[in-house]
Amino acid sequence: MRVPRTVPIAAVAALALALVASPARADDPAAVLTTGAAGADGSNVVAGDVLNASVAAGTTADFTTASGGTTGVKCAESAFTATVTDNPVAPGVATESTTGHTFASCTANIFGVTRVNGVTVNNLPFGTTVDSATGAVTVSGTDTAPIRTTLSLGTILGSVTCVYQATNGSITGAASNADNSITFTDQAFTKTSGPITCPGSGFFTATYAPVADTSAEGSPAVFTN
Structure with a gap:
């Protein structure tokens, strides 16, 4: 078939090449972590992006003295920061480095404790994984840098320092796309x-939502696929 003289052959060739070389973004496979929407409707999170979330509105981050208990320390403010290091095609396991985890506006109802001076997470950063098959978010320490949290508490006899370490070497939460949250329960x-004033054990419970990609324009919410 002859090309009409009014259409340059070079232009036809360039158009054909562009159609072959530039597939639609919707055809890109969805990664474990996307923003804006789940699956192929979302945009894949880029390695190096920073994720951030604060404790969900109307909730607190709690350190209780018993699983499912109400006695302990409650913090109205808490937030985490993590950098994505690998985000493979789903299903798969994304990896992150949790570089920050803070707590503030804390109160206690432990016998003998009059105030909470501060709550500090030690030995950051921590390796973190997100498993798309289960939605599990696992934060892990190492033998030389375990997950530790230091509570400085005021008592009627003065301030005491209580140090706690993750019993199993890691803590595991659950990701939910319903509200773009991560929930830790009785870790x-x-x-x-x-001293004896410090409870012998602690159980961490908190929900962080929404998890947002602060490196992307508009800080969109993050979904797990």
């Missing part, structure tokens, strides 16, 4: 140092 910690 066990064991006291490694501190």
